[in-house]
Amino acid sequence: xxxxxxxxxxxxxxxxxxxxxxxxxxxxxxxxxxxxxxxxxxxxxxxxxxxxxxxxxxxxxxxxxxxxxxxxxxxxxxxxxxxxxxxxxxxxxxxxxxxxxxxxxxxxxxxxxxxxxxxxxxxxxxxxxxxxxxxxxxxxxxxxxxxxxxxxxxxxxxxxxxxxxxxxxxxxxxxxxxxxxxxxxxxxxxxxxxxxxxxxxxxxxxxxxxxxxxxxxxxxxxxxxxxxxxxxxxxxxxxxxxxxxxxxxxxxxxxxxxxxxxxxxxxxxxxxxxxxxxxxxxxxxxxxxxxxxxxxxxxxxxxxxxxxxxxxxxxxxxxxxxxxxx
Ligand code: NAI
Numbered sequence: 001x002x003x004x005x006x007x008x009x010x011x012x013x014x015x016x017x018x019x020x021x022x023x024x025x026x027x028x029x030x031x032x033x034x035x036x037x038x039x040x041x042x043x044x045x046x047x048x049x050x051x052x053x054x055x056x057x058x059x060x061x062x063x064x065x066x067x068x069x070x071x072x073x074x075x076x077x078x079x080x081x082x083x084x085x086x087x088x089x090x091x092x093x094x095x096x097x098x099x100x101x102x103x104x105x106x107x108x109x110x111x112x113x114x115x116x117x118x119x120x121x122x123x124x125x126x127x128x129x130x131x132x133x134x135x136x137x138x139x140x141x142x143x144x145x146x147x148x149x150x151x152x153x154x155x156x157x158x159x160x161x162x163x164x165x166x167x168x169x170x171x172x173x174x175x176x177x178x179x180x181x182x183x184x185x186x187x188x189x190x191x192x193x194x195x196x197x198x199x200x201x202x203x204x205x206x207x208x209x210x211x212x213x214x215x216x217x218x219x220x221x222x223x224x225x226x227x228x229x230x231x232x233x234x235x236x237x238x239x240x241x242x243x244x245x246x247x248x249x250x251x252x253x254x255x256x257x258x259x260x261x262x263x264x265x266x267x268x269x270x271x272x273x274x275x276x277x278x279x280x281x282x283x284x285x286x287x288x289x290x291x292x293x294x295x296x297x298x299x300x301x302x303x304x305x306x307x308x309x310x311x312x313x314x315x316x317x318x319x320x321x322x323x324x325x326x
Contacts, residue, residue: 162195263283267279
């Protein structure tokens, strides 16, 4: 039998947590033959800690064969101990009238503490996936605390955007989502992201050719994908939690599967014109122990202009938090 993989999850009593933990425990993330131990972390307040106990009771009640243990924590130093995967879902939501800069700084404090706790306590092979927003910059802040772990182990999630883009292209073309390929997200997980339809394929042919409507791709597809999160809040009265949890399952499973190419926000060393040191969405190919950035896509002037906008936003976020970067 395989050694269990330790998966630490912050914000485990939140909405995404509720849609996520049961799928990790059932084997959808790391495989149907891979035992897991869940190390669930919440803030040390009565409400969230009580809710966390409730979630653990339900996990017990599923009698998942692969779930070897559930451990509950209010201290990240203990919660990340020996963790192989650290899924950073919890963050402070944007309150009414709160400026983006204040959100960046408030969350920055959380991610400094968590980055440090991970670097000091997690397993040597630890990999980190940040979901809590603003996820690219939170990830950069956490990684800046790393002294032992390589910084490229810290990734942020743009997979929900990739999945949204694939679904929109399939719908427009009237094909199955499995017919859509080569659609990747560049830049920030925010409305400035660039969902690169210029290299996307439908049934192996260029998506632009199959759809035959450039105006739709530029003026409807891109804003629909970029503003999808807001559209879901408007419709549901709550933010997208199930699709976000699903995307995190995809993000981790594909990182753990050598050969898969998928969009992940990773530290830039200048690929595609991104500033060095920002965490930008790009296509990566998973390898046995990590990933390599796929640099072979040639961008046209339109794509370059879109990437420049999302890069500017990432650089601006970094400027806002520069005194927090270890
Ligand atoms: P939620 O508010 O339902 O749950 C968040 C949980 O995190 C709460 O239980 C809270 O107590 C906990 N938490 C807050 N600070 C913490 C800390 N320092 N340590 C441990 N736990 C902490 O929110 P939800 O819907 O689960 O979303 C979580 C985050 O994911 C939000 O920041 C949201 O913006 C982000 N998100 C990111 C997406 C992406 O594509 N990257 C997509 C959807 C959501």
